[in-house]
Amino acid sequence: MNLQSDDFELFGVARRFTQDRAQLDARWKELQRQAHPDRFASEGAAAQRVAMQWSVRINEAYQRLKDPLARAAYLCELGGAPVRAEDNTSMPTQFLMQQMEWREALDDAHDAQQIDALGLVVKNAERDALAQCAALLDEAHDHAGAAQQVRALMFLARFARSVEQRADQLGQ
Amino acid sequence: MALLQISEPGQSPKPHQRRLAVGIDLGTTHSLVAAVRNGVAECLPDAQGRVLLPSVVRYPQGGGRQIGYDAVPYLQQDAANTIASVKRFMGRGRGDIAAADKLPYALEHGEDLEAHGSAAGMLRIATAQGAKSPVEVSAEILATLRQRAEDSFDDELYGAVITVPAYFDDAQRQATKDAARLAGIDVLRLINEPTAAAIAYGLDNASEGVYAVYDLGGGTFDISILHLAQGVFEVLATGGDSALGGDDYDAALADWVLAQTGTLLANPSDKGAARVAARQCKEALTASETAAFNADLSSASVHFDVKLSDFDAATAPLTARSLAVVRRVLRDARLTPAEIKGVVMVGGATRMPQVQRAVADFFGQQPLTNLNPDEVVALGAAVQANQLAGNAGAEDLLLLDVIPLSLGLETMGGLVERIISRNETIPTAKAQDFTTFKDGQTALAIHVVQGERDLVQDCRSLARFELRGIPPMTAGAARIRVTFTVDADGLLSVNAREQTSGVEARIDVKPSYGLSDEEITRMLQEGFATASEDMRARAVAEARVDAERLLAATASALAADGDLLEPPERANIDLRMRELDSARTGSDAAAIEAAIQALAASTEAFAAERMNRSIHDALAGKRIDTL
Numbered sequence: 001m002n003l004q005s006d007d008f009e010l011f012g013v014a015r016r017f018t019q020d021r022a023q024l025d026a027r028w029k030e031l032q033r034q035a036h037p038d039r040f041a042s043e044g045a046a047a048q049r050v051a052m053q054w055s056v057r058i059n060e061a062y063q064r065l066k067d068p069l070a071r072a073a074y075l076c077e078l079g080g081a082p083v084r085a086e087d088n089t090s091m092p093t094q095f096l097m098q099q100m101e102w103r104e105a106l107d108d109a110h111d112a113q114q115i116d117a118l119g120l121v122v123k124n125a126e127r128d129a130l131a132q133c134a135a136l137l138d139e140a141h142d143h144a145g146a147a148q149q150v151r152a153l154m155f156l157a158r159f160a161r162s163v164e165q166r167a168d169q170l171g172q
Numbered sequence: 173m174a175l176l177q178i179s180e181p182g183q184s185p186k187p188h189q190r191r192l193a194v195g196i197d198l199g200t201t202h203s204l205v206a207a208v209r210n211g212v213a214e215c216l217p218d219a220q221g222r223v224l225l226p227s228v229v230r231y232p233q234g235g236g237r238q239i240g241y242d243a244v245p246y247l248q249q250d251a252a253n254t255i256a257s258v259k260r261f262m263g264r265g266r267g268d269i270a271a272a273d274k275l276p277y278a279l280e281h282g283e284d285l286e287a288h289g290s291a292a293g294m295l296r297i298a299t300a301q302g303a304k305s306p307v308e309v310s311a312e313i314l315a316t317l318r319q320r321a322e323d324s325f326d327d328e329l330y331g332a333v334i335t336v337p338a339y340f341d342d343a344q345r346q347a348t349k350d351a352a353r354l355a356g357i358d359v360l361r362l363i364n365e366p367t368a369a370a371i372a373y374g375l376d377n378a379s380e381g382v383y384a385v386y387d388l389g390g391g392t393f394d395i396s397i398l399h400l401a402q403g404v405f406e407v408l409a410t411g412g413d414s415a416l417g418g419d420d421y422d423a424a425l426a427d428w429v430l431a432q433t434g435t436l437l438a439n440p441s442d443k444g445a446a447r448v449a450a451r452q453c454k455e456a457l458t459a460s461e462t463a464a465f466n467a468d469l470s471s472a473s474v475h476f477d478v479k480l481s482d483f484d485a486a487t488a489p490l491t492a493r494s495l496a497v498v499r500r501v502l503r504d505a506r507l508t509p510a511e512i513k514g515v516v517m518v519g520g521a522t523r524m525p526q527v528q529r530a531v532a533d534f535f536g537q538q539p540l541t542n543l544n545p546d547e548v549v550a551l552g553a554a555v556q557a558n559q560l561a562g563n564a565g566a567e568d569l570l571l572l573d574v575i576p577l578s579l580g581l582e583t584m585g586g587l588v589e590r591i592i593s594r595n596e597t598i599p600t601a602k603a604q605d606f607t608t609f610k611d612g613q614t615a616l617a618i619h620v621v622q623g624e625r626d627l628v629q630d631c632r633s634l635a636r637f638e639l640r641g642i643p644p645m646t647a648g649a650a651r652i653r654v655t656f657t658v659d660a661d662g663l664l665s666v667n668a669r670e671q672t673s674g675v676e677a678r679i680d681v682k683p684s685y686g687l688s689d690e691e692i693t694r695m696l697q698e699g700f701a702t703a704s705e706d707m708r709a710r711a712v713a714e715a716r717v718d719a720e721r722l723l724a725a726t727a728s729a730l731a732a733d734g735d736l737l738e739p740p741e742r743a744n745i746d747l748r749m750r751e752l753d754s755a756r757t758g759s760d761a762a763a764i765e766a767a768i769q770a771l772a773a774s775t776e777a778f779a780a781e782r783m784n785r786s787i788h789d790a791l792a793g794k795r796i797d798t799l
Contacts, residue, residue: 002788010791029404033570034790037599037660041360041560042191044725044772046779052659054787056601063596 003053006078007061017075017137021066028062069157072133073150079143083150091151099155106162112170119163126156191330193360193561194321195368195553198310198334198348200259200390200417201520203227204547205317205332206554207325211565213372213554215547216324224546225320227390229312230254231299239316251276251444253299257419258313260391261306262351263343263685266295270415274423276440276447282685294347294685307347307687311354318357328717331358333557335549337392338364339412339576341622342634342664343685349661350687356714360560362661365389366396367405367573368552369518373543374400375555375567381513382408386531386539387549388494389519391417395498397505397512406572409505409595411497418454418521421487426450428486429465429476442469449474457483458523484526491530498534504595515539520546572597575658579634582619586628591656594624601657605671608652612644616652620664633684637666643673715764719756722768723749726775733782741778748774 008015011027033039035054040047064070073083102118109115129149136146194207194216202224206215215223222241230243231253238246246254255277261269266281280303282293296303318329334357336348345362352359366385373379379400387394394412398405426446430437437443449467456463457480465476502509515531517539522528531539543551559566574595580588581604591602606616616639623631642650651671658664669676726749734742748771755767 002784029406029570029572031791032572033404035787036570036572038361038556038560038571040783042562043783044722044779046772046776047783050780050783051787052599052657055660056599056657059597059600 003057007065007074010058010061011065013065015075015078017068017072017134019065019071024062024065028058031058068130068133069150069153072130072137072146072153075137076143076147076150079137079141079146081143081147083147083154085151085154088151091155095152095155099159102159103162106159106166109166112167115163115167115170119160119167122156122160122163126153126160129153129156190563191561192321192325192327193330193554193557193563194317194332195550195555195557196314196317196332196334196357197365197368197550197553198259198314198336198351199227199549200257200392200419201227202390202546203313203317204550205321206547206550207321208554208558208563208566213551213558215550216320218320219323225313225316226256227258227313228254228256229258229309231301231304233300235301237312239312248441248444248448251440253277253301254444255297255299255304255309257391258297258306258309260415260419261295261297262310263341263345263347264295264306265293265685269295271423274443276443294343294687305687305691307351307354310348310351314352314355314357318355328714329357330561331360331557333361333363333368333553333560334359335365335368335553336362336662337387337389337412337414338366338394338396338407338410338573339392339414340662341414341577341632342579342662343632344414345662346686349663356710359661360557362663363553363556363571364394364396364407364410364573364576364662365549366394366410366518367398367407367571368550368556369516369543369548370396370398370400370405371552371555371569371571372548373516373540373552374405376543379514382507382511383514383516384498384512384535385516385518386494386498386522387412387518388521388527389417390521391415391419393417393494393497395494395501397501397507403568404570404572407574407595407597408507409501410574410576411501411504412576413493413497416490416493418451418519418524420490421521421524422447422450422454424487424490425454425465425478425483428482429453429474429478433474433476435469435472435474438470442467442471445469453478454483454524458525480525487524487526491527494527495530495534509535512537516543516548517541518545518548573660573662574598575600575662577622577632578624579656579658579664580621580623580631582621582628588621588623588626588628588631592658598658598662599660601655603653603655606650606652606654607648608642608645608650609647611647613647613650614642614644615640616642618654618666620656620666634664635666635684635686637668639668641675642670643675645672711761712759712764715761715768716756719752719764719768722771723752723756726771729775729778729782733778733785736781736785737778741774745771745774745778 011024013019032055035051035058037048037051037055040051064074076083105118109118129152133146133149136142136149194205197204204215204223206213217223225240226244228240228243228247230238230246230250243254247256266279269279272279278298280296280298282296294305296305322329334348334352336345349359349362366387369385369387370383382397382399385396392412392414393416396410397408399408437446445467449465453463453465461480462477465478467474512535515535522545528539555567556569559569575592575598576594578590578594579592580590583589591604592600618637620634621628621631622634625631639652642652652668653671654666654668656664656666752767752771755764
């Protein structure tokens with residue numbers, strides 16, 4: 001294991017989408033207990049720097065592993081099908097139509113109840129897309145298919161943020 | 173754990189030979205120093221038995237300084253030269269200070285306003301001894317506490333953990349670290365005040381679960397949500413207001429009384445008197461329903477009886493401001509008030525009954541006030557300092573803190589591109605690729621800002637970086653990877669590398685509100701609370717200690733991991749060790765320093781190799797254990 005190891009190797013967990021969050025949390029703390037710069041505060045500047053590199057690397061891996069969307073994107077990349085969201089924006093027409101309908105519904109929503117209902121719809125769509133990701137990555141090993149799901153999830157996440165912002169505006 | 177104990181007998185202190193490491197709470201109103209003695213953290217008193225040091229520094233006409241209780245009487249008598257609450261000015265520009273006209277002293281721009289625009293550097297305070305930077309004033313307070321610690325233990329200070337409000341931005345943290353440097357203190361770590369309080373509280377009560385720390389100090393407000401489990405203090409979210417504190421309650425009370433009585437303040441001494449009167453009245457109101465506001469002003473004497481309910485009404489907007497922040501932070505942590513197991517109250521201002529009531533109502537439970545709210549931060553910092561110094565028998569703690577404010581870059585049209593989001597666990601690093609806009613372009617300007625807003629003008633400017641030495645290429649061909657690193661102190665550093673050529677771009681940093689290295693060097697030369705005559709003797713003594721420390725560390729490192737070195741490297745290190753060994757017997761501090769630098773440089777690669785080996789072994793060992 002070294003600084004170039006992938007996130008799964010570093011955390012000593014199987015390279016798959018399905019993960020036990022409690023295990024990731026525990027592993028993160030165990031690793032930081034070993035590598036955190038505080039462990040080496042009395043050992044000089046060079047030791048501090050190396051400890052910081054390890055600690056940063058462990059935090060980076062944890063951020064990615066604990067977030068299902070980031071984890072799925074990372075697995076696609078490791079599997080040779082990077083998501084490339086910035087230059088691959090083509091989505092199925094049906095999906096885009098759905099997005100537009102939701103955007104309109106959000107613009108028209110004027111009370112907390114309507115917004116909450118929309119929030120629930122998006123949450124369900126996210127859950128379904130994540131379940132598909134799990135099946136494509138862990139069972140079918142179809143990384144290109146999973147990458148398409150990840151791109152859909154990124155749209156959903158953006159929309160979910162808009163819903164939250166709208167809810168905040170109404171709440172104040 | 174045993175795998176990581178790479179300190180050898182020569183390096184780690186002998187049982188009776190503990191390193192003096194202290195926790196310092198550099199507060200707006202008061203400052204404290206604490207240390208672990210016989211396994212228990214305690215605040216260190218001065219010769220008169222007082223643990224609090226008022227954060228007040230006077231620069232009288234004709235020279236000298238008065239610090240702490242000695243300076244307090246002059247808040248009224250010599251208000252224009254007696255600086256209180258300097259913490260509110262750390263890392264701040266003249267334009268950042270609201271109601272500067274209510275202050276008894278004059279604030280100046282740090283740099284020429286015409287030349288530098290609105291971000292004209294950290295402000296200066298005009299005194300009879302010239303313009304003082306908030307960093308210099310804070311250094312006087314820190315040097316006084318350092319002296320107190322060294323007198324208490326009759327020992328040299330090894331290092332200190334200094335606390336800062338969790339919500340302090342990069343400029344405020346850097347200013348605090350610079351102040352410690354001026355005071356000759358080695359900063360082991362900057363830690364956040366609520367986190368320090370959680371350490372003291374958690375260890376005392378063996379607490380596990382999710383806790384909120386509500387920290388209302390003299391000038392700053394913080395709220396942190398932490399998860400405590402088996403010695404790990406994990407911050408889930410933090411937030412605050414670095415310009416909200418007990419001082420604002422004083423000001424609101426003074427304004428209310430003056431409005432009721434139709435009184436006007438004529439001069440600095442009136443302003444000082446009104447503040448002192450308001451503070452005394454506020455403190456009296458924690459124990460009774462009414463209290464007198466007594467101020468002798470130049471025009472008249474003001475005597476007014478203030479009811480607690482009037483004080484509540486006059487300050488309700490301030491308390492509400494703090495609760496709005498609490499609400500946002502809970503949302504960031506994705507928690508509800510009911511999920512919080514306990515609320516720890518920190519900071520003298522949490523003694524106000526209306527604050528305790530508001531917090532109890534919000535969380536639906538009585539807040540925890542069993543630890544002294546003035547001392548708890550310094551005590552927690554002392555525990556952490558003891559551990560960082562590697563003293564035997566120290567607690568086995570792990571602090572996983574977060575960055576309080578997002579970091580971003582200015583992009584086209586004055587928009588902010590977010591690089592590191594708030595509440596990310598530190599240390600953390602993010603890389604961003606840039607390219608050139610014109611053919612043959614060899615330099616690139618980067619503006620780093622901190623804050624949550626989308627427009628650059630609504631965020632705080634941290635620094636401007638200029639990357640130079642990019643190899644000339646056609647437009648868009650260069651790939652410049654800029655890496656932003658936030659270290660365990662919460663401080664940002666930036667480095668850049670051109671990817672195709674591997675050229676390390678040079679970075680010129682222009683901090684928006686910081687001090688340059690030259691300014692700090694000049695201030696160091698001017699000398700601080702330590703008298704200038706023994707500065708030289710002290711420098712030699714310190715250099716010798718450093719030399720001995722480094723020689724012992726190197727010898728034990730060679731004994732443990734000498735096999736990592738090739739013979740020529742080994743020969744070079746041996747030579748540098750001999751050179752340092754002979755330099756340290758002399759009385760030339762600069763020569764000893766130079767030999768230290770030379771040895772440190774020659775062992776740099778070796779130290780990195782050793783660390784990689786030990787961390788690798790530790791992680792691998794752990795893995796075998798857990799599988």
